Amino acid sequence: MRKILLTFLGATLVFSMGAAVASSQKSELRIGISQEFENLNPLIMSMSATTYIYSMVGRALVTLDANGKWIPMLAKSIPSIENGGAKLSADKKKLTVVWELREDAKWNDGTPLTCEDLAFTHEVALHPNVAIGEREIYRNIDKIEWDKKNPKRCTFVYNKPRWDFNQMGSFRPLPKHLESPIFLKTKNEVGGYEKNTLYVKNPTQKGLYNGPYQITEVVLGSHVTLEPNPHFTGKAPSIQKITIKLIPNTATLEANLRSNTIDMISPLGLSFDQAIMFSKKAQTEGLPYVTLFRPSLVYEHIDLNLDNPILKEKNVRKALIYAINREELVKALFEGKQTVAIHNIAPLDPWFTDDPKKITLYPYNKKLAERLLDEAGWSLGKDKYRYKNGQKLSLTFMTTAGNKTREMVQTMLQEQWKAVGIEVTIKNEPARVLFGDTTKKRQFTGMVMYAWVSVPENSPRSTLSCDAIPSEKNGWSGQNYPGYCNPEVDKIVEQLDREFDAQKRIQLAHKLLKYYTEDAFVIPLYYRADVAVIPKRLKGYDLTGHMYSETNFVENWRLE
Numbered sequence: 001m002r003k004i005l006l007t008f009l010g011a012t013l014v015f016s017m018g019a020a021v022a023s024s025q026k027s028e029l030r031i032g033i034s035q036e037f038e039n040l041n042p043l044i045m046s047m048s049a050t051t052y053i054y055s056m057v058g059r060a061l062v063t064l065d066a067n068g069k070w071i072p073m074l075a076k077s078i079p080s081i082e083n084g085g086a087k088l089s090a091d092k093k094k095l096t097v098v099w100e101l102r103e104d105a106k107w108n109d110g111t112p113l114t115c116e117d118l119a120f121t122h123e124v125a126l127h128p129n130v131a132i133g134e135r136e137i138y139r140n141i142d143k144i145e146w147d148k149k150n151p152k153r154c155t156f157v158y159n160k161p162r163w164d165f166n167q168m169g170s171f172r173p174l175p176k177h178l179e180s181p182i183f184l185k186t187k188n189e190v191g192g193y194e195k196n197t198l199y200v201k202n203p204t205q206k207g208l209y210n211g212p213y214q215i216t217e218v219v220l221g222s223h224v225t226l227e228p229n230p231h232f233t234g235k236a237p238s239i240q241k242i243t244i245k246l247i248p249n250t251a252t253l254e255a256n257l258r259s260n261t262i263d264m265i266s267p268l269g270l271s272f273d274q275a276i277m278f279s280k281k282a283q284t285e286g287l288p289y290v291t292l293f294r295p296s297l298v299y300e301h302i303d304l305n306l307d308n309p310i311l312k313e314k315n316v317r318k319a320l321i322y323a324i325n326r327e328e329l330v331k332a333l334f335e336g337k338q339t340v341a342i343h344n345i346a347p348l349d350p351w352f353t354d355d356p357k358k359i360t361l362y363p364y365n366k367k368l369a370e371r372l373l374d375e376a377g378w379s380l381g382k383d384k385y386r387y388k389n390g391q392k393l394s395l396t397f398m399t400t401a402g403n404k405t406r407e408m409v410q411t412m413l414q415e416q417w418k419a420v421g422i423e424v425t426i427k428n429e430p431a432r433v434l435f436g437d438t439t440k441k442r443q444f445t446g447m448v449m450y451a452w453v454s455v456p457e458n459s460p461r462s463t464l465s466c467d468a469i470p471s472e473k474n475g476w477s478g479q480n481y482p483g484y485c486n487p488e489v490d491k492i493v494e495q496l497d498r499e500f501d502a503q504k505r506i507q508l509a510h511k512l513l514k515y516y517t518e519d520a521f522v523i524p525l526y527y528r529a530d531v532a533v534i535p536k537r538l539k540g541y542d543l544t545g546h547m548y549s550e551t552n553f554v555e556n557w558r559l560e
Contacts, residue, residue, distance in 0.1 A: 027240035029538070029559065032253045032262040034269050034403065035431040036221065036246050040208075041199035042172035043125055046133040046479070047435045048453060048549075049268050053244055054172070055551040056226055057108075057209040061099060061168040063552045064455055066542040070167060073552070074113065074210070076100040078166050088161055095161035099168075101152040104233035107175050108214045109207035115146035115154035120176035124183055129190045131440065131476035134462040136497075137170060163500045164459065169548050178207045190475055212237045212555040222246060237555040248402040248430065254278055257289070257533065264289075265533040267543065267550075271405030272334050275531040288536050293337075296545035297346045298453045298528035302397075304521050305444055306483045310393065315376040317520040321362040323369035323420045324413050330526050333408060341524035343513050344463075348545070349456045350502075351509035358510045360517040369420045378421070386421035394423040395446035398438065401428040406449055409525065439481050442470055448481070451528060453547040457505065460512060461493050482521045489515050535559075 035049035042058050045051060059073040072078050079085020079097050086097040105113040124130055125138035132138075140162060145155045158165060178198055186192030198205045203218045212232045217225035226242040245262055247253050253269050256262045270278065279291035304311045304320070311317060326340040342361060345352045353359060378386035378393050386393040397414065399406040407428070414424045424447075429438060438444050452463070462468050466485040468478030489512060496508040516522070530543045540556040 029239050030243045030262045032247050032265045038436040041197045052549045055549045056213045056554045057211045059211050060172045063169050064548045066544045095158040097156045099154045106231045107207045108209045108229045108231050110231050114151040117173040117176050119144040121174045129475050133479050135477050136461050162497045235555045238558045250404045267530045267532045292532045294530045294543040294545045296530040298451050300451045300525040302447050302449045302523040303482045313376050315372040319369040319372040322365045324416045325364040338526045341527050346527045359513050380421050385423050397424045397447045399449040400431045455546045484521045
């Protein structure tokens with residue numbers, strides 16, 4: 001009897017362990033990502049890797065879904081002039097908008113999320129010692145008011161009415177009850193708040209987040225762990241634990257997926273060419289994964305630092321573009337499935353144009369590149385490099401270290417520029433460093449390659465206007481990293497932001513594109529598609545193809 005009993009118990013033990021493993025697989029998702037976040041404070045963050053993580057734990061007033069429709073998140077509904085939620089003054093110089101917050105919106109320590117949090121966020125965003133990427137959406141708001149008896153009904157008074165006033169996908173509130181003491185203590189020091197915010201000092205602090213998940217562990221250089229937020233009153237997430245694992249080398253991600261170290265690869269993971277190859281292998285080998293591809297508004301490009309005396313010359317900048325064969329590049333690396341970029345607006349955007357009457361185009365033309373360099377006074381030396389007044393035509397070229405595709409692009413472009421006599425030295429940095437300081441403080445001396453992601457009809461103010469050039473004076477705010485300043489462009493941006501007629505906005509956008517392409521302070525490379533590799537058992541997952549990540553809808557994900 002004892003022998004039979006032991007056998008029975010052993011069988012029971014094995015069965016129970018099997019059930020536990022199955023349960024664990026259904027309740028945990030491990031995501032591979034190639035970029036480390038820089039700062040989880042929603043006001044300060046600028047990297048896609050950070051917004052990818054933050055969108056699981058924090059929400060904005062509204063967001064754009066995968067179908068390109070604006071939907072409310074923290075707000076009850078989206079106010080408009082048509083529905084009476086917004087009112088334009090008779091002279092069209094003032095705009096008043098009422099945002100009603102969800103009654104059940106709370107921080108993850110149970111504290112209600114109110115208009116006070118929105119007003120505090122507005123105050124921090126406008127402080128000159130705090131560096132944020134896009135200050136304009138806050139600068140246009142004169143004040144945020146509310147009745148203490150109704151702390152969820154917030155009245156925004158705008159000093160400059162903008163047609164996109166209700167597209168507040170980047171307005172992510174800060175918890176005043178936690179962050180206000182830190183801000184008051186550090187606001188007189190440039191960068192003081194950024195260094196001391198709880199999102200940096202103690203990112204697992206309860207009360208920092210208002211989304212379906214909360215951050216329970218952060219190990220820099222390794223992983224971030226998220227678990228359900230017990231105070232989130234929206235749809236309860238079914239996945240009980242999400243671990244985002246940092247794997248900086250994109251070539252290593254597939255190995256980690258195959259070894260079951262991770263369950264999926266985020267859009268900030270495999271390069272496009274790797275994704276194509278993996279998709280083919282997954283089908284051939286019958287692997288339990290699906291590779292997703294979606295055309296997007298991601299724009300890969302190279303910023304040129306206009307403070308560099310060499311790059312101040314327009315002919316040199318134009319020669320840099322004419323000297324590279326971008327058609328050959330996308331064919332060699334992406335099988336022609338990603339298209340050459342001609343400017344910063346992707347074909348999916350209503351503002352896109354490829355009309356040569358409206359913009360300047362730069363087809364590959366080695367002879368023209370050489371002629372432009374000759375005209376600029378850069379002559380070929382015996383070593384086949386160009387010189388002017390004894391100075392060598394040499395530029396430093398930077399991007400994110402470990403990104404296989406970008407490194408291959410660098411090598412191809414380096415050779416093509418060498419063919420016209422331009423020396424290019426490659427110097428790459430980890431994404432956290434490159435985006436945390438190098439681009440933000442304009443510390444790159446020559447060229448830097450990275451991607452912008454946006455939404456349709458996105459105001460270019462933060463990347464084109466003179467006051468968006470980051471400097472110590474403005475607290476390193478703004479995203480105009482080349483340092484481009486053109487008063488005519490500023491005027492058009494102002495008109496564009498305040499134009500309520502859609503057709504007139506298109507005309508203004510095309511005027512901007514003419515300056516953008518003619519002044520050649522950025523080298524457009526290609527428009528990227530979003531790619532991700534997910535397990536077949538993951539349901540409810542949709543790539544969005546724009547700057548508002550699919551993680552905004554993480555509570556809809558489920559593992560079967």
